[in-house]
Amino acid sequence: MSSGRLEIKTVEKVWGMDNLPAPFTRDDQSARIGEIWFQPSTAMTELLVKYLFTNEKLSVQVHPNGEASPTGCGKEECWLILDAQPGAKLAVGFVREVSADEMRAAALDDTIEDLLHWREVRTGDFFYIPAGTVHALGAGLTLLEVQENTDITYRLYDYGRPRELHLDEGLAVSKGQPYPDDLSQTVPSDQEILLVDGPQFTLAQVIGQPSQDIESRFAGPVQVMPLSGSVMIGDSMIEPGQSALADTLRDVAFQENARTMIARPS
Incomplete structure (x- = not known):
């Protein structure tokens, strides 16, 4: 594997933001x-x-696991809230047991x-x-999402938007x-904190240089996402709003007190 900065793909959404927060500010606000x-x-x-940047509610949705997915790859995911406007909300699960009917x-x-x-x-x-x-x-959120690399989403409800629903699936x-x-946690x-330990991926937040315990859980290739400060991989400086791969954690030079998310497949 070769280390290096990952390319960025910008995705338009009906529920997205016109003005992105730093470090993602942009001159073109046409979409x-x-x-x-x-x-x-x-x-x-x-x-x-x-x-993710939400200016409106996203659809009520669900993702399949690998056994139920038509591709054989499911979608487990996690969210870290980076910014939340006052009163911002999200929904996970139901208030009580609910039948399919x-x-x-x-x-x-x-x-x-x-x-x-x-x-x-709230943030964190x-x-x-x-x-x-x-x-x-809900609306008013900026968050970091780590997920299995599949885009199978079944919409159950979409507030009357003219998009396809997938009720049966x-x-x-x-x-x-x-x-x-x-x-969930704050x-x-x-x-430093280990946030996810399998079954599909491992995710941790580190402050400065990772501890030996974290290093032991991240043997092999790792993806890094600085949230504050920066890291160096070879001659490349990776800053907030960027992400990169490294062959191992030992190939990453972490700035003192840099707050960095690190992830790898389980």
Whole structure:
């Protein structure tokens, strides 16, 4: 594998922002940008890392696991909230047990939002989203998403937007259950912490040089995403808003006190 900075793909979305926050400011504001992807390298195709920017609610949606996916690859994902406007919310899971028939009826009569567990969020909140979890992002959020590298999304409800829904496919894989509280936490911005330890990927936040414990969990290729400060990989400086691959963590020079997310496939 060769180390290096990953190319960026800018994705327009109806729910995206006209004005992106730093470090993503842009002169051309003719389109709403909802996502910025770091294009996976052929050396590590299993993960996709994105920044998301929401000016409106996203659809109520669900992703399949690998066994239920038509491609054989599912979509487990996680979110780290980087900025949340006052009152910003997201929904994960339901307020109570919900049957597939009740979910279908609620999606068709515009009441499915009332069944979802909406949570007001703040900067630093973190959520792991297993496949099968019905979820939705609200407006006013900037977040980092790490996911399996597949784009299979089944929309259950989309607020009347003229986009395709996938009720049959989505209901077949949806868990009509409350979201487990132990899958979310608040992440201090100044502490090293292991956020995800499999089964599909491993993710950690490090401050400056990673500890030996983190290094032991990240043997092999790693993707790095500085949130503050910078890192060096060879002659390349990687700054906030950028991402890069390295053959190993030992190939990365971390600036003192730099806050960096590191990820690898499990």
